[in-house]
Amino acid sequence: xxxxxxxxxxxxxxxxxxxxxxxxxxxxxxxxPEERSVGLxxxxxxxxxxxxxxxxxxxxxxxxxxxxxxxxxxxHLADARPGALSGGERQRVAVARALARDPAVLLLDEPLSALxxxxxxxxxAELQELLAELAxxxxxxxxxFRDAAALADRVGVIVDGRLRQLDRVEEIGRRPADAFVATLxxxxxxxxxxxxxxxxxxxxxxxxTTIRSGETASxxxxxxxxxxxxTLAATAPADDDLNALAGTVGDVSVEGxxxxxxxxxxxxECSPADAERLGLARGAASVATFPAASVQLxxxxxx
Amino acid sequence: MGRAAFSALLALCAGIxxxxxxxxxxxxxxxxxxxxxxxxxxxxxxxxxxxxxxRTNAIANALILLFGTPTAYLLATRRFRGRSLxxxxxxxxxxxxxxxxxxxxxxxxxAGGLFxxxxxxxxxxxxxxxxxxxLAVTFVASPFYVRQAISAFESVDPLLPAASRTLGAGPAxxxxxxxxxLAAGGLVAxxxxxxARGIGExxxxxxxxxxxxxxxxxxxxxxxxxxxxxxxxxxxxGVLLVILSGSILxxxxxxxxxxxxxxxxxxPFALTRSRSS
Numbered sequence: 001x002x003x004x005x006x007x008x009x010x011x012x013x014x015x016x017x018x019x020x021x022x023x024x025x026x027x028x029x030x031x032x033p034e035e036r037s038v039g040l041x042x043x044x045x046x047x048x049x050x051x052x053x054x055x056x057x058x059x060x061x062x063x064x065x066x067x068x069x070x071x072x073x074x075x076h077l078a079d080a081r082p083g084a085l086s087g088g089e090r091q092r093v094a095v096a097r098a099l100a101r102d103p104a105v106l107l108l109d110e111p112l113s114a115l116x117x118x119x120x121x122x123x124x125a126e127l128q129e130l131l132a133e134l135a136x137x138x139x140x141x142x143x144x145f146r147d148a149a150a151l152a153d154r155v156g157v158i159v160d161g162r163l164r165q166l167d168r169v170e171e172i173g174r175r176p177a178d179a180f181v182a183t184l185x186x187x188x189x190x191x192x193x194x195x196x197x198x199x200x201x202x203x204x205x206x207x208x209t210t211i212r213s214g215e216t217a218s219x220x221x222x223x224x225x226x227x228x229x230x231t232l233a234a235t236a237p238a239d240d241d242l243n244a245l246a247g248t249v250g251d252v253s254v255e256g257x258x259x260x261x262x263x264x265x266x267x268x269e270c271s272p273a274d275a276e277r278l279g280l281a282r283g284a285a286s287v288a289t290f291p292a293a294s295v296q297l298x299x300x301x302x303x
Numbered sequence: 304m305g306r307a308a309f310s311a312l313l314a315l316c317a318g319i320x321x322x323x324x325x326x327x328x329x330x331x332x333x334x335x336x337x338x339x340x341x342x343x344x345x346x347x348x349x350x351x352x353x354x355x356x357x358r359t360n361a362i363a364n365a366l367i368l369l370f371g372t373p374t375a376y377l378l379a380t381r382r383f384r385g386r387s388l389x390x391x392x393x394x395x396x397x398x399x400x401x402x403x404x405x406x407x408x409x410x411x412x413x414a415g416g417l418f419x420x421x422x423x424x425x426x427x428x429x430x431x432x433x434x435x436x437x438l439a440v441t442f443v444a445s446p447f448y449v450r451q452a453i454s455a456f457e458s459v460d461p462l463l464p465a466a467s468r469t470l471g472a473g474p475a476x477x478x479x480x481x482x483x484x485l486a487a488g489g490l491v492a493x494x495x496x497x498x499a500r501g502i503g504e505x506x507x508x509x510x511x512x513x514x515x516x517x518x519x520x521x522x523x524x525x526x527x528x529x530x531x532x533x534x535x536x537x538x539x540x541g542v543l544l545v546i547l548s549g550s551i552l553x554x555x556x557x558x559x560x561x562x563x564x565x566x567x568x569x570x571p572f573a574l575t576r577s578r579s580s
Contacts, residue, residue: 005469033468040469046462050484059480060470101471 006033039098060101108140213295375452405510435512448497455489
């Protein structure tokens with residue numbers, strides 16, 4: 001984010017917007033931040049403590065100040081100092097300030113992580129609205145995939161400086177490229193050793209059981225299956241085509257109208273009705289079943 | 304050693320040192336005919352002394368602020384090879400004996416010195432002139448300002464000038480509108496100390512500028528001359544300088560407390576310890 005804004009100089013590479021190079025190590029181009037058209041919203045907001053809200057917002061340009069103060073509902077705070085504002089208010093000032101310059105791209109550094117849970121949900125909704133309304137390319141950073149799922153069109157997953165996967169957000173959440181992305185998106189990751197068989201592969205899990213996958217692989221893999229692809233039952237089904245993992249129920253919690261059940265190593269999901277019917281409570285025995293088709297195989301990180 | 308004995312020992316040492324430090328001040332006020340001070344200070348000799356002190360220190364302080372501020376900003380915000388060497392150089396006059404500073408200035412700007420020939424050709428004579436006082440005061444007092452200024456600029460949250468740059472402000476505008484105002488408290492505190500040091504400067508001045516009445520004789524140099532001529536006047540000047548120094552110290556303390564109360568204005572919602580809002 002800092003490299004895009006011009007605050008940090010990469011060793012090599014190219015940063016361009018609309019064909020205009022902002023940084024190009026080969027061509028020796030390195031525009032200073034003030035010559036790039038970015039609106040950067042810092043994680044800590046970095047509002048100028050010695051200036052009023054109005055002065056902060058007008059810092060990048062005075063034409064749109066009143067419009068922005070209205071749009072972000074901070075007009076009544078115009079003469080206040082940043083130190084007197086709440087976290088949510090300061091963030092609105094920070095975003096308004098970044099937009100005062102009419103930037104070509106909006107950069108948001110972890111816009112939701114500094115907020116408490118209640119404000120977070122509200123701000124997420126506000127950001128959704130804002131991004132849709134602005135029609136401005138925006139890049140934001142988050143550690144929580146749910147933020148990305150709610151706000152982004154495309155997602156890139158970066159680990160230790162390497163881009164692991166860059167895809168539309170639906171694809172990231174459905175077809176993870178590796179173990180890290182799988183767990184990031186909320187999947188169950190079961191390590192094991194795969195052996196190719198007709199129609200896919202057989203995976204001997206570290207857990208002890210063997211399951212089948214529709215994908216082919218061999219050697220060390222992680223078997224990926226999402227909580228909503230698991231069906232809970234009281235006993236193992238007779239159907240041989242289905243994978244089945246038995247276990248003891250641990251935590252049961254309700255989240256967003258669905259029930260999340262921890263079954264041994266797995267996280268499963270079911271409807272409240274099913275949870276009641278099966279009598280899912282801590283200590284109960286249950287079985288999770290899932291078809292071979294829902295098992296994806298990804299390389300493990302410790303390889 | 305028992306608890307009581309240890310406390311007694313501490314108290315004894317403190318008592319001795321504090322008494323020693325207070326003694327000259329107390330003696331000064333006791334020995335000075337305080338009722339006569341206004342008359343003594345009205346002595347025509349004093350007019351020149353005060354004028355020289357005021358003029359030279361005003362120019363010196365202006366130079367210190369004008370050149371010291373950008374220097375401090377550079378050293379505080381840029382990292383480059385040799386930086387620590389430069390910072391040490393700036394701090395050097397702090398530990399250099401003032402007389403050595405004086406003779407150094409003589410060696411640089413005196414008739415036989417480094418720039419002696421060039422100055423002579425240009426018709427400029429520096430030693431034993433008012434400009435010599437200015438240079439001496441500037442030399443010994445600047446580290447007090449620059450050192451504190453560096454610290455003040457360093458304590459500005461680097462995110463703030465960064466934000467300023469991303470908002471379209473170049474380095475100069477960022478300095479003027481963000482870094483300077485935020486460092487102002489520390490800069491003033493540093494300047495107060497530099498000012499105090501400058502007013503009291505003696506060693507470098509007397510070596511480089513001499514004790515020429517009406518031209519290079521400042522308040523401290525005045526004390527030196529009046530020791531034999533008019534001891535009471537010397538005492539009176541001493542009292543004047545103590546009052547001046549006391550006021551400066553008080554100002555410094557007030558500025559320091561004002562700064563602290565100004566920066567603790569973080570919202571309770573702040574999760575980070577950063578100074579920015």
